[in-house]
Amino acid sequence: MRALGRPSTTVPLILSLILVPLTVVLAFVWTGEDVDQGFSQKIFYLHVPVALTSYAAFGYGAFCAAMYLWRRDPEWDLRSYVGVHSGTIFGTLVLLTGPIWAKASWGVWWNWGDRQINVFLILFLYYCAYFMLRFSLDEGERRRSASAVYALLGVGLIPLSFLAVRIAETLIHPTVFTSSGAAMPSSFFLTFLVGLAGMLSLMALLMAVELRGKRTAMRVLELQRAARGEDA
Amino acid sequence: MTLEECSKRFGERLALRKATLAVEPGETVVLLGPNGAGKSTLLRLAAGLLRPTAGHARIDGIDAVDAPRALRAGMAYAGHRSQLYRGLTARENLALHARLHGRALDLDGSRAAVGLADRADERIDGFSRGMLQRLALARATAHEPVLLLLDEPASGLDADGRTLLDHVLLEGRGRRTQLVASHDQDLPARLGARAVRLDTGRIA
Amino acid sequence: MTLEECSKRFGERLALRKATLAVEPGETVVLLGPNGAGKSTLLRLAAGLLRPTAGHARIDGIDAVDAPRALRAGMAYAGHRSQLYRGLTARENLALHARLHGRALDLDGSRAAVGLADRADERIDGFSRGMLQRLALARATAHEPVLLLLDEPASGLDADGRTLLDHVLLEGRGRRTQLVASHDQDLPARLGARAVRLDTGRIA
Amino acid sequence: MIGAALAIARVKLVLELRRREVVFAMLLFVAATIVIVHFALRADDGAGPRAAAGMLWAAVVFTAVLGLLRAFAAEAEEGALDALLLAPVDRAAIWLGSALAQFGFLVVVEVVAVPLWWLLFFQEEGPAPLPVIAALLLANVGIALVGTLAAGLALGARTRDVLLPVLVLPLAIPLVLAGVTATYGAFGEEGGGFGPLGPLGFLALYDLIFLALAWGTSEHLLGD
Amino acid sequence: MIGAALAIARVKLVLELRRREVVFAMLLFVAATIVIVHFALRADDGAGPRAAAGMLWAAVVFTAVLGLLRAFAAEAEEGALDALLLAPVDRAAIWLGSALAQFGFLVVVEVVAVPLWWLLFFQEEGPAPLPVIAALLLANVGIALVGTLAAGLALGARTRDVLLPVLVLPLAIPLVLAGVTATYGAFGEEGGGFGPLGPLGFLALYDLIFLALAWGTSEHLLGD
Numbered sequence A: 001m002r003a004l005g006r007p008s009t010t011v012p013l014i015l016s017l018i019l020v021p022l023t024v025v026l027a028f029v030w031t032g033e034d035v036d037q038g039f040s041q042k043i044f045y046l047h048v049p050v051a052l053t054s055y056a057a058f059g060y061g062a063f064c065a066a067m068y069l070w071r072r073d074p075e076w077d078l079r080s081y082v083g084v085h086s087g088t089i090f091g092t093l094v095l096l097t098g099p100i101w102a103k104a105s106w107g108v109w110w111n112w113g114d115r116q117i118n119v120f121l122i123l124f125l126y127y128c129a130y131f132m133l134r135f136s137l138d139e140g141e142r143r144r145s146a147s148a149v150y151a152l153l154g155v156g157l158i159p160l161s162f163l164a165v166r167i168a169e170t171l172i173h174p175t176v177f178t179s180s181g182a183a184m185p186s187s188f189f190l191t192f193l194v195g196l197a198g199m200l201s202l203m204a205l206l207m208a209v210e211l212r213g214k215r216t217a218m219r220v221l222e223l224q225r226a227a228r229g230e231d232a
Numbered sequence B, C: 001m002t003l004e005e006c007s008k009r010f011g012e013r014l015a016l017r018k019a020t021l022a023v024e025p026g027e028t029v030v031l032l033g034p035n036g037a038g039k040s041t042l043l044r045l046a047a048g049l050l051r052p053t054a055g056h057a058r059i060d061g062i063d064a065v066d067a068p069r070a071l072r073a074g075m076a077y078a079g080h081r082s083q084l085y086r087g088l089t090a091r092e093n094l095a096l097h098a099r100l101h102g103r104a105l106d107l108d109g110s111r112a113a114v115g116l117a118d119r120a121d122e123r124i125d126g127f128s129r130g131m132l133q134r135l136a137l138a139r140a141t142a143h144e145p146v147l148l149l150l151d152e153p154a155s156g157l158d159a160d161g162r163t164l165l166d167h168v169l170l171e172g173r174g175r176r177t178q179l180v181a182s183h184d185q186d187l188p189a190r191l192g193a194r195a196v197r198l199d200t201g202r203i204a
Numbered sequence D, E: 001m002i003g004a005a006l007a008i009a010r011v012k013l014v015l016e017l018r019r020r021e022v023v024f025a026m027l028l029f030v031a032a033t034i035v036i037v038h039f040a041l042r043a044d045d046g047a048g049p050r051a052a053a054g055m056l057w058a059a060v061v062f063t064a065v066l067g068l069l070r071a072f073a074a075e076a077e078e079g080a081l082d083a084l085l086l087a088p089v090d091r092a093a094i095w096l097g098s099a100l101a102q103f104g105f106l107v108v109v110e111v112v113a114v115p116l117w118w119l120l121f122f123q124e125e126g127p128a129p130l131p132v133i134a135a136l137l138l139a140n141v142g143i144a145l146v147g148t149l150a151a152g153l154a155l156g157a158r159t160r161d162v163l164l165p166v167l168v169l170p171l172a173i174p175l176v177l178a179g180v181t182a183t184y185g186a187f188g189e190e191g192g193g194f195g196p197l198g199p200l201g202f203l204a205l206y207d208l209i210f211l212a213l214a215w216g217t218s219e220h221l222l223g224d
């Protein structure tokens, strides 16, 4: 179980300390105002990186779930859990920044007509349900494999939902990353990339910290049991 | 069938503590012990229905939980619950079992054995407690297992049924591995079997 | 408690055929008989849980099915199933029972009596078979009934539990009316009770 | 009688709601339901109060059915109904307790769902809250009464009265009709009648009638 | 493997259909849902194909969820799942058998519900029947696959009944989207694409992907 290495916290910590403030500086100082949207477009540098980061985290969670089902090492289960968990944390940020932008740009907090944001909501709910499933099962093998199977199913759900929506109709919610490249000025794009890197390091930091906490808690439990003279 | 330092934890309760037990092929072992000692837990671990928290439960050297189909084909477990479908008739229940084991339904053999000759086409939710238990035993033995795990098989049976059960167990002695949990202190002597005592999860 | 030419039919099956039985106040009667004889059916008729197809089941001269609340307050029935809520703890189960009987919960009395001292606050779906049976008996006797109907109360109990049960029944002798179905042929002698034999629905 | 009913109701609610995540699950459930109905109806083009009212009531009915399917599930598991029937309480108390639990369950769900619904559909101007809440409460009473009666009938039925419980379910339709009308009214829209009673009066009348009917028959409800 | 799955599916269907009241209740539920959503949305003023399609699909999804709640009920009663797990068949066969039963159950309900829906909404001119039926069948497959998987996951959970809908509904969203689009298409209305695949192709893709996922994980599904 200790076969997997300890994830570093220092590297992501340093990276996020540099990149996140840098994004803010770039966004407000370097890039110009958007012609259509004006100042409110600045939230782009938060909103989109956060959204992509949440996908990355869910993806990581699903990957670890698959590894768990293959290897049956509880460590992979913990990692999968931590991945899904930070995915929902970043997902919550998306659901905060999106509506703020929407209020500024569309005049409403939420547009029920837009499939894309609704689908994101559903995906978010899907992964919320992961926690319900996990915590209504007793700790042990069964909980681990059920959580893993569920996290893995998301791998099918995410692309299918987006496929369904993307090819179904025109959207209000913008799509800038098309097959012909990013439709925006290069300064915007660069800032966005820095923001994305910042968010990804923040995610790595979050996951490393939580993983450590979880491991310590497990260790404490083991020691408590050992102190009671129980071996398992 | 062997258990090696096998422990099972339910939440904070340790139901089985480092139980080590080896049952030789053809041997019959009777599990004794007070209520809550962990007899049922031990049997379910041996059957591979539970995964041990620590240690190993093995059948023919293979982990019981991952027992391949060939191994499971020679195994039978009857627990506190009948494992039958309440909405089906006795015949349908046995037929499903036979089907899953890739066998033809030998209804005459089974039903005669348990004395339910004329009730085969009744839905079992009208069966009495003892009739259910008989049917559960018929199901467990229908596919002639070489490893038989029984959890208090005599419960609910009348004198007749208990004789029948003793007969089945005696007949199986030497021919298959049998592990039987019971509250009947005389059973080991009656079967000429080894008695293993459990108490609060520990093998005494 | 009296049964007068009481019959019970389930579909086409006659489970009880004109059974006539009178149990005097304070008397203890043990019902014996093979599986499917109709013991459980008779007890459920006596409790008023089933309505006889023909004949009458009476308690103190009143039809059991329509027994008024006062009569039911002094009655207890424990059947093959535990009659407990699986999702509740032992304490909550007993508390509900006490509440419905308009009594205060006497947990110490009950749990000591059945030897579940330290498990009162656990959900009973983690209980072992014998622990459940003990709790079911504790529930049935908690409100000090004057008519006690028990259906194979010893099933699943260990030696200790059976001694405890005998003790309860012996203590109740003369103090309350007791009707107990059992497969234990020695029970009548042990309790000094009258034995009534049932076979295929007929009282022998 | 009332005491016993309350004790039974409490137990049944505890069984359902003991775990905090149940409330959370209901929140997710309601949100998912609303979104699904949204997608199904393609309500993208500013569906307005009609769709909003419809979704609320469809979700309520569905949740109620879900709850009713479990009305006597806990009692069936280990024969706990026997114990209830033999306890020195009226059968009406058992039925009433179950109905109360059902009502409580619906209220708990709605306490979560209705604010959510409000948030989702009315960012600016919503309906008047009082009539909507009143309609919901009255409808809950009706559904709980009728539904528990049906569930009780279904309990012992193996062959004879299979159709009986099924016949009772459509009884919920008038409740929905009146509920939707009341919700419309709360928007200031033309609610579409129900005569002098108004939809709320109709709901109250419905509840009273079925309370009387259910009470009168509840002795025959459970057991053999 | 297939043989064992079929045997299990047969038993489960027999069990459900023998208890006639379950099927009746389902039918009634579907009818009530359609009628209620109809009333709830006040679709009286010629709501048209949109509302009709939406109602059909909402009813299908919720019926499926209700059915799934019973997916392993018969096995839970007397511990029959233990016997299945110990039988010399793969766990995938148990899951597949249950999924087949679920599929059969949905088909049985729809055989009655869809004509009813047709009757209620299209007195003159309805949609082309073939695409609707194809969409329903493909969606049934998807829901049965995914839903049985979820039911298996929720099996040991303490709050199974609230949990399951929450697990299943998000997975059903793409199915509803595609199903509604296909139904639109059957009216000759602009279905809104799904690109070269078309909604039916998309449904088939969904089924395939989840069949693969479910198959791959089904060994980890049931039991401890």
Ligand code: HEM
Pocket (backbone or CB within 6 Å): A044, A047, A048, A051, A052, A094, A095, A097, A098, A099, A101, A102, A103, A105, A106, A109, A110, A111, A116, A117, A120, A121, A173, A174, A175, A176, A177, A178
């Ligand atoms: C109201 C809630 C909103 C939610 C839940 C939301 C959610 C998301 C999500 C999940 C993504 C990730 C990638 C994708 O799906 O394309 C995203 C990307 C993006 N969002 Fe939003 N969003 C919201 C509102 C807005 C608004 C109001 C705008 C601007 C008018 C906006 C602009 C963008 C842009 C430009 C992208 C990158 C597009 C791309 O990936 O091609 N979002 N959003």
Ligand SMILES: Nc1ncnc2c1ncn2[C@@H]1O[C@H](COP(=O)(O)OP(=O)(O)OP(=O)(O)O)[C@@H](O)[C@H]1O
Pocket (backbone or CB within 6 Å): B010, B011, B013, B014, B015, B033, B034, B035, B036, B037, B038, B039, B040, B041, B042, C125, C126, C127, C128, C129, C130, C131, C156, C158
């Ligand atoms: N699913 C479970 N959850 C929690 N605790 C459990 C569970 N199963 C068993 N236990 C606990 O494990 C211990 C052993 O239980 P087990 O059923 O093995 O006893 P047993 O020896 O079979 O008793 P009996 O003779 O009463 O059948 C008991 O304390 C019981 O409460």
Ligand SMILES: Nc1ncnc2c1ncn2[C@@H]1O[C@H](COP(=O)(O)OP(=O)(O)OP(=O)(O)O)[C@@H](O)[C@H]1O
Pocket (backbone or CB within 6 Å): B125, B126, B127, B128, B129, B130, B131, B156, B158, C010, C011, C013, C014, C015, C033, C034, C035, C036, C037, C038, C039, C040, C041, C042
């Ligand atoms: N609900 C029912 N539906 C149909 N038949 C039933 C029902 N209950 C009991 N019977 C039948 O009535 C007969 C008597 O059953 P009963 O349960 O009373 O037997 P019993 O003496 O208690 O047997 P056991 O010792 O096995 O508990 C049996 O043949 C049984 O199949």
Ligand SMILES: [Mg+2]
Pocket (backbone or CB within 6 Å): B039, B040, B041, B080, B151, C128, C129, C130
């Ligand atoms: Mg046991």
Ligand SMILES: [Mg+2]
Pocket (backbone or CB within 6 Å): B128, B129, B130, C039, C040, C041, C080, C151
């Ligand atoms: Mg009996």
